[in-house]
Amino acid sequence: MTSLVHARPAASRNWPSLSSLAALYRSRRALAALDGAALADIGLTRAEADAEARRPLWDLPHAWQPRAKC
Numbered sequence: 001m002t003s004l005v006h007a008r009p010a011a012s013r014n015w016p017s018l019s020s021l022a023a024l025y026r027s028r029r030a031l032a033a034l035d036g037a038a039l040a041d042i043g044l045t046r047a048e049a050d051a052e053a054r055r056p057l058w059d060l061p062h063a064w065q066p067r068a069k070c
Contacts, residue, residue: 016064021057024064028053 016024032053034042039049 020064024061025057027053037038 031044031049033048036046039046044052
C-alpha cells in the first residue's frame with residue numbers, strides 16, 4: 001500500500017512546506033525587530049539583518065533550495 005506522503009509528485013518533494021515558509025516569515029520579522037546589542041551577539045550588522053528581513057518569502061535560504069540532480 002502506498003502512503004499519501006510518497007504519492008506526491010517528485011517536484012513538490014523539493015520545496016518547503018507551508019508551515020516551514022510561515023516559520024521563515026516569522027524568523028525574518030523577528031530578525032528585523034532585534035536591537036543593535038542582540039545583533040552584535042549573533043554577529044550581524046544592522047545592514048545584514050535588514051537585507052535578510054527584506055528578502056521575499058520565495059527567496060529561500062541556500063540550504064533550503066532544491067538540489068540539482070545529475
